[in-house]
Amino acid sequence: MNKLMTSLGLALAVTAAASGLGLGSAAQADETDSGPWAGVVQSGGEFRIRVGADRAPEGDTVVRVRPKDGDTAVAEVGGFGAWRCMPDAESSCASVQNESAPFVLADMGMYDLDVVLNKGREDEQERAEAGSSFAYALNPRFGSLESSSPVLSYERRGGKASGTLLAEHPRTHEVKPLADAPVQLVVQSDRGTHATERLTTDGAGRFAALFQYNGYEANPSLQALFNPESGSYARAPQRTLGLQVRATPAQLTVRQPAGGIVGRYGSKVPVKGALTWTASDGTVRPLPGVSVRLSNEGCAQEQCGLSQGPSDAAGAFDLPYPVERDGSARVEVPPASNNGWFTGNLSTRLSVDATHTTLFSPLKVSADQNRTITVGGQLAVQQGAAPAGAKATVEVQLSADGKTGWKTVKTFTTPFGTTFSQQLKHTAEQDGHYVRLRYAGTADIGPAAPVVRLTRKTTQIVRDNLAPEDVRAGTQITASGYLQAKSGTAWLPVAGQKVRVYFKADAPGSAWTYQGAATTAANGSFSTKVTARSDGAWQIRYLDATAPYYIAIGREDHVDVV
Known part of the structure; x- marks a missing residue:
């Protein structure tokens, strides 16, 4: 029989009898064969139990319901019909499911489920399904979540969290404490989960646990979750309690070097000191486990050899400073290691003298x-x-x-x-x-x-033109255009600059010759007359660039002489 149980791979789910809401809906149940998952009964108290298996058992199946951690069943749920195939991508009958007849329990509370296979046969076998607890209740919710220390300080970094879990009786709708229910208490901050505690409510629906912070977490808070084993945290009833932080006086003291950092280039100079805090009774005590950062002022970590480490049990720190340039260094408790837990002088500046x-x-x-x-x-x-x-x-x-x-x-x-x-x-x-x-x-x-x-600017000649382009020999033509300089992503006019006009005849072996010049106007424009004597190419050049400009060469423009 044990072999049969293993091969069947049973899974359980508690569902609503009709259309009641539950954490494990019918659609969700169809998508898994590795339950169980807990659900919520519908108003009126009816519920069904869904059983999944790798294959259908030969005999009758029933589920015995017993109070959580109890030995005696208070109900036996049957009424299972024909097993239904559940297909997947590879098979039309990858697993099977069945659902019981609707049933009502007398008392609200947490219950466990035991599966009985092949009931009444010689090979009958009862199996307690681990993790199959469910709440026979409606609308579970937290009645309260409190902290014995709503305001934290470094001197009092923890306290006792307590609360109550309530629910409605499915039939009477009376709101009562939900006993023996699983609650997860999460101690958290902006850095994520700091600690978790799995609790069980007592007969009055109460739960309680101690919690403790390190003393530098941002925005600490407590969160209580009901039935976290269901895997549906987003749907599970929950309650969050934000905690305040009162800053504690603290002090950062650099003891070495006393007069600033002096060292040969490439050496590492130790920077030593201590962190302390002042208790409410006025005593000054070591501040251990708090990060201290040492860096060059005005430089990024990867460029300036920043070093960082926590203070030891005596509050002391010893950080190496790599000497690479003159300037100044800063020793500080960075904001991420403070987050409002401390107030006072937590930063100091040291001069740096890099020798050689x-x-x-x-x-x-x-x-x-x-x-x-x-x-x-x-x-x-x-x-x-x-x-x-x-x-x-x-x-x-x-x-x-x-x-x-x-x-x-x-x-x-x-x-x-x-x-x-x-x-x-x-x-x-x-x-x-x-x-x-x-x-x-x-x-x-x-x-x-x-x-x-480099402060010089790129220039360009635009809309440069020699016109007209079909003329008789000896005719004057106009060379015109605009001179601009780049400023960021824009091009601005350049005034008062000399541009030159050059010509090269089409005849083989011809060279570029100077033909005339013009001076740019306020809008960067220029215009001058030159004489066309033979076919060839013309070009306007900005060669007399003064600071802060670079030279620019215009396009070649061909003129035919007839």
């Missing part, structure tokens, strides 16, 4: 009208000296925003203390980019990286 770092002095970076960048200067060491005759590798890098995405576009070698000058081209797409020089030498000398922005 490189210096480009004097430094000159310029870009001419042809997009040629010139970098020049000398490479020296601050607060130290390079070995005599030592040479260094220097990288020229470009970045769109001057902060991220630096790309090396040229590398050269120069002796320390000797003037250098290097040139490189950049593209129109790199206009407005930032340029920096970076020393790429040994780890014990800092790679200084001064940053300069």
Whole structure:
């Protein structure tokens, strides 16, 4: 018989007798063969029990109903009809289901179900179905959810949560405590679930449990859920209680280094200190387990070697600071580790002096009208000296925003203390980019990286034209158009700039020759007369670009001379 029970793979469900609402609807029951799931009886007290199996048993099936954790059945539910096939994607009869006749119980409460297979036969077998408890009640709901500590503080981070669970009697509709019912108490915050406690209501429908927070959670709250084993949390009756936090006085103290951070480039200087809090009786105590963050001011974590860690049992912290540049560092309890639990001085600033770092002095970076960048200067060491005759590798890098995405576009070698000058081209797409020089030498000398922005602007000649385009030899024609400069995503007129007109005859071996010039007006327009003497191409060029503009070349326009 045990073999038969295993092969049948039974599952139970309690459903409404007709159209009553339940946590496990008939449609949901049809979609599973691995129950059970609990439901709610309908008004009037009737309910049915649905049984699912891998295959239909040979004899009669009944279900015995007994009070939760009780030994004696108070009812035996039968009336099962023909087993019904439940198809899936692979089979038209993947499993079978059956449903009992409607039944009414005398008392409201939690009940367990036992399945009896092949009743009255020699191979009759009764099986207690684990997890098949259901509430014989209507509209279960929480009458209350309270905390002995509605206002938390670091000194009092927990308390006792208690509440009551009520329901209506299915027949009398009297509201009574729901005894022996499963309740899940969830201790939560914005960080998610902090702890859970599975409880069972007593004879008066009451439940209670202790809870405790660490002392830095945001928006702490308690939540009570009825019948969480049903798997339908969203539908299950629930009650939430928000808890307030009263800030506790606290203090962050840096004990080392006392006068700021001083260290050789690439070294790690320990920053040590302690966190304390003040109790209601005025005593100052260690504050353990709270995160302390150490970072360069004004820098992102991935760029500036931020380090972070919790204070120990004595409230002490010891964080390494990687020395990479002059500036300042901040030691603090970050907001995510506070969330209103503490008040007071929880942040302090330390100056940073990085010794033995490189210096480009004097430094000159310029870009001419042809997009040629010139970098020049000398490479020296601050607060130290390079070995005599030592040479260094220097990288020229470009970045769109001057902060991220630096790309090396040229590398050269120069002796320390000797003037250098290097040139490189950049593209129109790199206009407005930032340029920096970076020393790429040994780890014990800092790679200084001064940053300069390219300020020249891209220009263009638009609506340029030579007209008319069919003329007699010696006829004057008009060269016209507009000169514009790019500003962000817009193109603005450029006034007071000289544009030149060039011509190249169609005859083989002809070269471009200068024919005349014009000056742009306030709206960027220009116009001048030139003489057409033979067939050929004409072009307008902005070659006399002054700061802050780059040169621009117009289109070729052909004119036929007859």
